[in-house]
Amino acid sequence: MIYCGIDWAERTHDVALVDDTGQLIAKRHITDDAAGYKILLDLLAEHGDSEENPIPVAIETARGLLVTILRTGKRKVFAINPMAAARYRDRHSVSRKKSDPGDALVLANILRTDMHAHRPLPQDSDPARALAVLARAQQDATWNRQQISNQLRSLLREYYPAALAAVEPWKNGLCRSEAHELLRLAPTPTQAARLTRTQLQAALKRAGRKRAIAADADRLREVFRADYAHQPPLVEDALGKQMLALLMQLEAASKAADDLAQAVEDAFPQHPDAEIYLSFPGLGVQLGARVLAEIGDDRTRFVTARGLKAYAGASPVTRASGKKSSITRRWVKNDRLNHAGYLWAFSSITASPGAKAHYRRRRDDHGDWHAAAQRNLFNRMLRQLYHCLQHRKLFEEQTAFPAQLAPAA
Template identity: 60%
Template sequence: MSVFCGIDWASDHHDAVVVDDTGSLLAKARIDDTAEGLTQLLQILAEHGDSAGDPTPVAIETSRGLLVSCLRATGRPVYAINPMAASRYRDRHAVSRKKSDHLDAMVLANILRTDAAAHRRLPADSELAQAIAVLARAQQDAVWDRTQASNKLTSHLREYFPGFLGAVAVRREGVCHPIARVLLAAAPTPEQAARLTRTQLRSLLKKAGRKNTIDAEAERLQTALRHPQMRQLPLVEQAMGHQTLALLRQLDAACVSADDLAQAAVQSFETHPDAEIITSFPGLGPLSGARVFAEIGDDRSRFADAKGLKAYAGSAPITRASGKSVAVLARRVKNQRLAAVGYVWAFAALTHSDGARAHYDRRREAGDRHTAAQRNLFNRMIGCLHHCLNQRLHYSEAAAFPTAPGTQILDAA
């Protein structure tokens, strides 16, 4: 007799049920989110046939948390069911739209009983791969936080200190650059910035890490900061300066976090055997490679073929057909993190690979817009990556973008 477990999780407790292959309820319990609760759950599973040789599959509406991690560590197959999918299944069991934690757990267990093949179990990634995923995702979150903090500060400065934005606009990082942040911390208002002497500016540049052409840069900054501009009323300007310092502290924290996490993610990633293969691809460095690896992991059985990985990354298109109507559209349901780094990867590959550039140009000539052409290039590259990781091969430009007639293409669409 096959048994299936469904768990409706919450922040402080979880409702668990066990059903057999006919859908009959065998056991139910509400467990705490503690070690004792986990022991109680494992005991219930053991009483109904769970063993190391025949582990009971578990369905739950999340892929994170201590409970999920502990269940994965025991070797049990864990299925993270999308809450939207689970809500559709609920109507099959209760058309009255009633809802309870116990009913939700029953729904999850029955999803595995009837449609386990339609859902993907969590991958059996190694401990190192899971650690890299934590660091890479945290670093990406920190970058997004840094961008948000930078945009807030830039928008605020535009309201009373546009001259500062003009002074630091020569650098791509804008207000995120160390020189901009050190300078703004010393003079958060136009009045204070205009009073800065060249000696003070040289000192601030050295504090920010500038080593070359300090005198010329100090002269340029002094001229830019003393250029006439529109001003707020004195007291209002002073108050906005205080707000700038508060926003600057948030930006400083985000910058430090992003840099520290980037270093930690790269160090961990470079110790993994897959790192050399991933970074052999044009456009993928240690940090972007760590982000790609964080989303695909090192469980080679996770994707049966390259098409599965392409769909997961969102690079493969989706076809909607009904009668005589057929539409090929960009895929919206995807791993957003992998899709984000894929856009960066494809863009960087254009200047590091002649084959990638030629492929992009062909797509543009065929009528694709920039984003669609880059997505198609990403689709090609990630298919090659799937092949190389499974065959333990480094990237080959000649194999990925063959020019000779009849040459085998690794990732047929």
């Protein structure tokens, strides 16, 4: 049996091959281009790599063109956490020496000794991998939009509190097109106080408002003309220019999030598992796509539902030593799936009577706090999702949350 370890970098990679005894039988330094990939595949084929008996590969990343090339055929690729690789390095040397060829050798020996303890990259279909790209990009764009919105809010508090009071009644506040039009029209409170009803109504119409234009314009006029403290004129103008720069970033982030959301709307219903995900209470297109993106459609990835729940951070961790034992939440997890699970559990409480009863039971009978009760509900929903995916069944409320029979008289 031959094992391969690759220490990857931005421009070059180091490759090491070891046999069953741990003897280094080949090493190579390749470039990160098509020529380097061909050298790597030829090196693997030279040492017995074939479609029937592929050589397993360990590498410290799960993405990139190199990983895509290695995942062709039936070859198993193991993405080793760099922290785990650092712990393995100490087994071979206590002097803390480190080199790229040495790291490749360590990765190869990880597979030789503990391949059974590591999970290979899942064999997801191309539609699932494409959907994962879109769903993660949309999630990143949403987080980026919220971060820029928070920066803009913090800046407005320094010199323009009237703007925050103006957008407060609107849902999504600073992310709305009406707020963008108003801030672009009047970047400082001095300019906002001079706006007329006609100008305010025109700004709301440019933003796409169809109803209650006159009433909102009157409200905005009163807010902008109220008595507020002001920065010195020069400082106020400078802060207004800084605000316009942040506003441009927020508009770009909002457009990116909306465009990616539309791409997810188009791609998710085309996946064969979409019907199963959408049958669950609390899962819509965007949230269902995020869950599918992190779980994938490789049915052999998780042997049991317990593995999926641990991967999502829904199941607790038990630490026991001697007479001491503690049960705590799981910190090492898939953060994206865990975040989607929090939103899923929160939405399912109002969408499913059984989920709401389970949540109340955890709060009232077990004394869980809100987050702990939601995490327990997410744990249960994940187990049901795993069962439905394995057996190709849709969610059924009565089966998932059977009503308790009344005690006999």
